[in-house]
Amino acid sequence: RYVRQLQRLQLLFSPTAADARGARQFVEEAAQDFARQHPDVVLYVSPHSGQGPAPVLRAEYLNGTVREELIASKTSEEIVQLATKLANQSGLDIIRIRKPFHTDNPSVQGQWHPLTNKPSILTVQGPRLKPQ
Amino acid sequence: MVVLSAARWVRSRLTDRFWRVQEVLKYARHFRGRKNRCFKLAVRSVRRAFVRSTKARREKKRFLRSLWITRIEAASLEHGLKYPAFISNLLKSQVELNRKVLADLAIYEPKTFKSLAALAQRRRQEGFLAALGDGKEPEGIFSRIVHHH
Numbered sequence: 001r002y003v004r005q006l007q008r009l010q011l012l013f014s015p016t017a018a019d020a021r022g023a024r025q026f027v028e029e030a031a032q033d034f035a036r037q038h039p040d041v042v043l044y045v046s047p048h049s050g051q052g053p054a055p056v057l058r059a060e061y062l063n064g065t066v067r068e069e070l071i072a073s074k075t076s077e078e079i080v081q082l083a084t085k086l087a088n089q090s091g092l093d094i095i096r097i098r099k100p101f102h103t104d105n106p107s108v109q110g111q112w113h114p115l116t117n118k119p120s121i122l123t124v125q126g127p128r129l130k131p132q
Numbered sequence: 133m134v135v136l137s138a139a140r141w142v143r144s145r146l147t148d149r150f151w152r153v154q155e156v157l158k159y160a161r162h163f164r165g166r167k168n169r170c171f172k173l174a175v176r177s178v179r180r181a182f183v184r185s186t187k188a189r190r191e192k193k194r195f196l197r198s199l200w201i202t203r204i205e206a207a208s209l210e211h212g213l214k215y216p217a218f219i220s221n222l223l224k225s226q227v228e229l230n231r232k233v234l235a236d237l238a239i240y241e242p243k244t245f246k247s248l249a250a251l252a253q254r255r256r257q258e259g260f261l262a263a264l265g266d267g268k269e270p271e272g273i274f275s276r277i278v279h280h281h
Binding site: 106107108109110111112116117 | 207210211238239240241242243244246
């Protein structure tokens with residue numbers, strides 16, 4: 001069963017700043033629809049009055065990563081797209097993956113070492129045998 | 133930003149210079165000498181580094197293939213076969229494993245590789261018998277070809 005990796009979305013904006021207009025429109029129109037479509041994501045709307053920092057959409061994931069995206073001077077549709085993109089991501093770092101595969105047990109028969117294909121008389125230690 | 137007349141435009145200053153310079157210098161931090169600190173030298177070095185990395189993607193394929201071939205050759209020599217004999221006899225027995233997989237098998241699954249070397253050796257002997265002893269002997273078992281339709 002699919003478990004959404006996004007825990008909560010915090011919408012931090014100020015109700016009077018000019019660049020938070022898209023955020024305010026988003027809260028008025030599209031925030032309820034977004035919250036209904038994604039029932040396992042908690043949406044917090046926290047307006048800080050006055051001249052605070054730039055309006056930001058903060059996403060927190062189940063593995064602890066916090067991702068902040070600026071929403072200054074963005075329209076409501078763009079913020080909806082951003083929010084759906086963050087909701088579909090997992091919290092892993094967005095860096096180049098070196099290999100698309102990984103195993104914890106790469107060797108089933110035992111990894112090769114210089115004595116695998118040599119006669120076992122070389123390593124056997126017994127009461128009378130000595131390794132040569 | 134929209135400006136309505138030239139006079140206003142002349143008065144605006146560039147305030148982003150530090151971050152524009154850092155965008156380039158962050159790719160030069162592991163270089164040697166002054167080109168990891170000084171922007172003028174770093175711009176040239178970073179550009180050349182990017183060009184070389186795009187061109188090297190074609191060489192990487194050749195380099196890795198020759199690495200795999202070296203490893204398969206070493207592993208098959210441990211079992212008494214030379215590389216051309218090993219590869220050609222594997223192909224004749226319809227075992228179409230590529231060199232990457234064969235190299236990984238040689239490292240992590242030595243017994244499987246030994247059995248593949250034995251298969252190639254047997255097919256080689258049957259090839260010799262078919263070529264030299266023409267006539268009444270029956271065809272070899274491992275020389276039979278399976279047709280997939």
